[in-house]
Amino acid sequence: MTQHALVTVRLEEPMVAGKNPRADSRQDSHNHVPGSVLRGALAAVWLREHGTEANTSPEFERVFEGEGSFGPLHYASSKPVPLSMLTHKYEPTDECHTLWWDQARGEKASHCPNDRCGSQLEESKGQPYGKVPSVDRTMVALSTDGVALDGSLYSQRAVQDGLLLRGWVYGDAVRALYPEGTAIESLLLGSRRSLRGEATVEVDTEAFPEPVELYGEEVVLRLASPGAFVDEFGMPSATPDPDELSEQLDVSEVEITGSWTRWEEAGGWHAASGLPKPVERVVAAGSTYRVRCAEPPTDTARRRLMTRGIGLRRREGFGALYRCEPPWGISSFTGHAAALRAHPELVSRFQARLEEIRLDNADDSQFDDALRSTEYDDRIHQAIQAVLTVKDAEIYEQILRYMEQNR
Ligand SMILES: [Zn+2]
Known part of the structure; x- marks a missing residue:
């Protein structure tokens, strides 16, 4: 088994990945495939192949509950604008050269310097890069017992079919992509079974990950999904553990010299017990860190970190990383x-x-x-x-x- 695999899915049907898996009426939907949804879909195939009693086997625990990572699957415009970016508050003009300024790379400005524009700049809130292709689906509201409620049709946003979404799976989790020994070719994605969300899947173990960004002896880490970190007392932390970073980057010491973060809450659903997980404080997708290393980390270490991600709950899609170059005007x-x-x-x-x-x-x-x-x-x-x-x-x-x- 390789250490990482690039997963590309093509949505054959629109997909609804609800942000709250048990809300039966109107709910917010993700604009991408969260790592937890990918993991749940793969676990369902695994248990169909190996029998539901396999969910307590050592192999199942190693693959689905272990140290591997199931990254989110994104397409270009569903990635978050990093929180370190200053963006135009008002629509940029055709003459603006620069659209974003990256504080993680020392760029600063209060207004667009273009005379015709002069827009105020504002800090990114982690919104998606661009418009998210979506379609409206009409749904039937269900009671908590799963019974259709009378006259309660409503429409919901779904991620449009035809899209290609990509992301990394790392470590023991790669085995999940081979439920019967050969690479998986299709999956049902999304949190609502009634909507299915059929997707074809391509698993590429030869793909070469991009390294995390390096500027001199400092790396910039940007979160493509929320990050779950704790301090030495086990309390939620807004920054990753320096020991984890120095170990994973294979350098003697690191220091976090800048961070652009926002708190949010993450729940979850424990499939085996059927009970909700306690709500945890996590940092939002788009959170960005500047990390000074005692010596420049190798290309290999930076590529590995890109596929592994950082922090806790990586098997549920937390702590995934991406690179971001500001777009040209x-x-x-x-x-x-x-x-x-x-x-x-x-x-x-x-x-x-x-x-x-x-x-x-x-x-x-x-x-x-x-x-x-x-x-x-x-x-x-x-x-x-x-x-x-x-x-x-x-x-x-x-x-x-x-x-x-x-x-
Ligand atoms: Zn401008």
């Missing part, structure tokens, strides 16, 4: 977009790609022929490459609008 692309205006056949191909970007499912190889074609000069080749780097649907849409103007 549209002004960085207007020169390229203007050059492309002269080629309507390319503009229409870029238009067709918008829906793929929204679903985080873009196939850039379909531009290979244009990039090789001598019909276009270098300027156009560069413009195509620049636009292909844009993964944010809202910025991509603005670039399209710019291409379509004044044609």
